[in-house]
Amino acid sequence: MTLVAPQLVYLLCLATSLVCAGLLARAYRRSRHRLLLWCAISFSLFALNNLLLVADLVVFPARDLWIWRQLSAGAALGVLLYGFIWERE
Numbered sequence: 001m002t003l004v005a006p007q008l009v010y011l012l013c014l015a016t017s018l019v020c021a022g023l024l025a026r027a028y029r030r031s032r033h034r035l036l037l038w039c040a041i042s043f044s045l046f047a048l049n050n051l052l053l054v055a056d057l058v059v060f061p062a063r064d065l066w067i068w069r070q071l072s073a074g075a076a077l078g079v080l081l082y083g084f085i086w087e088r089e
Contacts, residue, residue: 006057007054007057007058010050010053010054010057010058011054013050013053014047014050014051014053014054017043017044017046017047017049017050018047020043020046021040021043021044021046021047024036024039024040024043025037025040028040034083034087035083035084035087037083038079038080038082038083038084038087039080039083041079041083042076042077042079042080042083043076045072045073045075045076045079046072046073046076048072048076049069049072049073049076052065052068052069052072053069056069
């Protein structure tokens with residue numbers, strides 16, 4: 001018997017990061033503050049990370065996507081850090 005709760009949590013994390021990325025992108029279009037753009041890109045990469053997590057643990061459990069998940073998380077953190085450092089006001 002498979003557990004449904006972890007799969008539900010993975011999907012909710014994916015949905016949350018997609019909603020955050022969308023809201024940040026919409027706020028950037030309205031205000032044109034570049035920090036919002038970097039945050040939207042970062043949350044898009046976090047959504048990719050969550051999508052890879054779902055693919056790795058739920059859809060393709062026999063495949064190992066660990067390195068791709070780590071690369072997407074690192075890229076998301078790098079973009080967020082770049083935005084925080086270079087877009088000071």
